[in-house]
Amino acid sequence: MIEVAVIEDPAAAEATLDPVRARLLAELSAGPASAAMLAGRVGLARQKVNYHLKTLERHGLVELVEERRKGNVNERMMRATAASFVISPTALGAVQPDPGRSPDRLSARWLLALAARLVRDVGALITGADRAGKPLATFAIEGEVRFASAADRAAFAEELASSVTALVAKYHDETAERGRPHRVVVAVHPSLRPPPEPEPRPAPEPAAGEER
Structure with missing residues (x-):
């Protein structure tokens, strides 16, 4: 099982948004289970759980x-293909965020569009690297600063922009x-x-006559 999988197919993304299937994915990311075992955990009939599992299996x-x-049945032990999932903006097709439309480094919405492109691009790179059996060279850093x-x-922000610009040059x-x-994305929020x-x-409060 891989740590994170990126979902690019719209039908697969739709399958994960169903509350029951999302719950089943969460259960199966913790460990293998059968439809009968899951039925008791989620409070559904085994046949209903089987239906949802087949949908999730069809989308990988x-x-x-x-x-x-x-007994008289074959028990299929299933597990999630990843510990967690991220839906790529690619699944949204023509309405996915485009940071090229209105670049504005002080806009929170533009930052969100950049983050969406980051998910899309890195997801595609991971998929390609996995298929080729090659490692993917990336770097990320995270921190927190408390401004007075x-x-x-x-x-x-100005000093950070100057430093990054100088490094790129x-x-x-x-x-x-x-x-x-290589794309460089630096964000502060x-x-x-x-x-x-x-x-x-x-x-x-205790009832009348009861001791505290």
Whole structure:
């Protein structure tokens, strides 16, 4: 089982968006199970689970691990083909985000379009590398910075842009005959705040005559 699979086929993407199939994928990413085993976990009839499993198998989202005889039936042990899945914007066809339409480095929507293209392109590269049996050379870095003010944030962005521009100019070689272009994407956005923890419920008052 691979760690992450990128879904490019619209029909496969639609299959994962069904709540029941999404639950089955989650169960099967944790380990192999049969339709009978899954039926008890998700509260559905085995025949209904079988129907959903066949749909997921047809789109390459689950696979057969083992087939064994149990009583009068053959039990098919299935598992997810990946631990997690990402739907590529390619599945959206003509309506997928296009960062070339309105490039604006201060636009959150343009950042989202860049992120969508990153998922699409890296997904296609992973697929091609897997088919060719070759490793894929990538690099990513992540961090978090707490700005004291909006002015500091703006200054950081300008300094970051200057540094990246200088690095690109230093290493870019338009004349390299066997060189391969690489895309550089750098983004800064506010971190999501963790959801507040629920307040503890007060203990119920004891009924009359009961001891505390």
